[in-house]
Amino acid sequence: MKLTFGKTALTLCALQLAFVGQTAQAETLKASLGVGTKHSTYLAYQSFADFIAENSDLKVKVYSMSLLSLKETPAGIRDGLADLGFVTTGYFPAEYSETNLAANLSMFSTTGRRVDVPGAAMAGAMTEYVLGCPDCLAEFQDQGQVYLGSVSSAPYNLLCTRPIADVADLKGAKVRSSGGNYTRWAEHFGAISVTLPAQDQYEGLSQGVIDCTMAPASDLTNQALAEVAEYTTLNVPGGVFSGTGTSNFNTGVWQGLTTEQRAVMLRGAARMQAEMTLGLHRVSAVNVTGADDIGVTLVEPTEDLLAATDAFVQADRAVIEQQFTEFYGVENATAKIAEVSALVEKWKDLTADIADDQDALTQVYWEELFSRMDPASYGLAQN
Structure with a gap:
């Protein structure tokens, strides 16, 4: 968009901008x-x-x-x-x-x-x-x-209180989701999606409200989740924030x-x-x-879970x-x-x-x- 100003308006505008600039x-x-x-x-x-x-x-x-x-x-x-x-x-x-x-x-x-x-x-x-x-x-x-x-962010993993490696392990698991496609991913594999603010992940895991949260591994220390999530399943669900x-x-x-x-x-x-x-x-x-060193056991997902996740992303x-x-x-x-x-x-x-x-x-x-x-x-x- 192009705006046309008169000479006076341009001068006033310049003075105003100069004043604001000096303030900044x-x-x-x-x-x-x-x-x-x-x-x-x-x-x-x-x-x-x-x-x-x-x-x-x-x-x-x-x-x-x-x-x-x-x-x-x-x-x-x-x-x-x-x-x-x-x-x-x-x-x-x-x-x-x-x-x-x-x-x-x-x-x-x-x-x-x-x-x-x-x-x-x-x-x-x-x-x-x-x-x-x-x-x-x-x-x-x-x-x-x-x-x-x-x-x-770094990729999302499953930070859990029990090991999750295959599709069958997800069935019935209570998984904290940030919503959207992450909720759909959890429910697609038979998990129970639980909506919790990020700041409530620690309490949710420690009290058994959730079995897992979907979060990057950085949260193990950034949010101290290593204290309550003993297992981390790598590469699923994937995605970043x-x-x-x-x-x-x-x-x-x-x-x-x-x-x-x-x-x-x-x-x-x-x-x-x-x-x-x-x-x-x-x-x-x-x-x-x-x-x-931080008391976490890494879990590698099965090829079936990885392939099923890729298929979910395309269908989604x-x-x-x-x-x-x-x-x-x-x-x-x-x-x-x-x-x-x-x-x-x-x-x-x-x-x-x-x-x-x-x-x-x-x-x-x-x-x-x-x-x-x-x-x-x-x-x-x-x-």
Whole structure:
């Protein structure tokens, strides 16, 4: 859209932007992160803040669980309680239906051609999809936010109080699910899906409310689940959590930054996307490698369970398409699902040999994604 202003209006607009820019320079930006300070996501956010301080005249103060909860963050950014923050779109299925469509396809990252770090591929695919999806960007605009990329967790495993290796073992098991395709996966194999907030997993496992939770192995230490989940079944259900806006900005704050400041933010966002994704992957990898040290027994799924999971993911595409079309009004869902699938395969190739190299991953995220977000124009058309 092109808007034409008179000379006076342009001058006034320039003065207003200059004033806001000066305010942003003088103040420390408030970043809201709804996880604790021991979480690897917090460490990546703190590293992002250090990068911004070292490379610009801005500072970022990270508020860990003390400013806004994960559910409060989108509204808090919109209303100016936080200047930027970690937005979890999955908590808001209607507000972010276009973005959540892509996030609900995360099992594509762990089926078909398997890669060592599926989260790295999914984070790239998710970010590229959203940046090329006007409907997705409009959702963030409507919420007063500027989108700056997505992060992905490590693959989901079954963290259980008893061993689960085959399809028969799942029948009747009480499995905590975050909803959507994970609920359908559990019920497809005869398990009983139980809805619990992530913060209630520990209590649910310890009290026998659930037998298993579907979560990345990083939660064995990030959420201390190793204390109550003695067994971890690898590679199922698979998928990652990628329904995020890693460092979404309040629109007015973003527009008030100078072009140079926005350029540094984009560099920092690319760096944080790699660091945060690899941080989650590495904690999971350490927990798997050192399972004995934390009192966890690893369980390998049978080939039958793996093959049945792959078949479920392919069949579930039609369910996701119908759900997002009928319940959330997403148009052209078939084409959008095909695009996400193609992007996941593209990013499996792009990250195949570098996925555990933070500098290399940062560079590919920068070259393929963030360098294409012009700091002189990206996010400035949003009101």
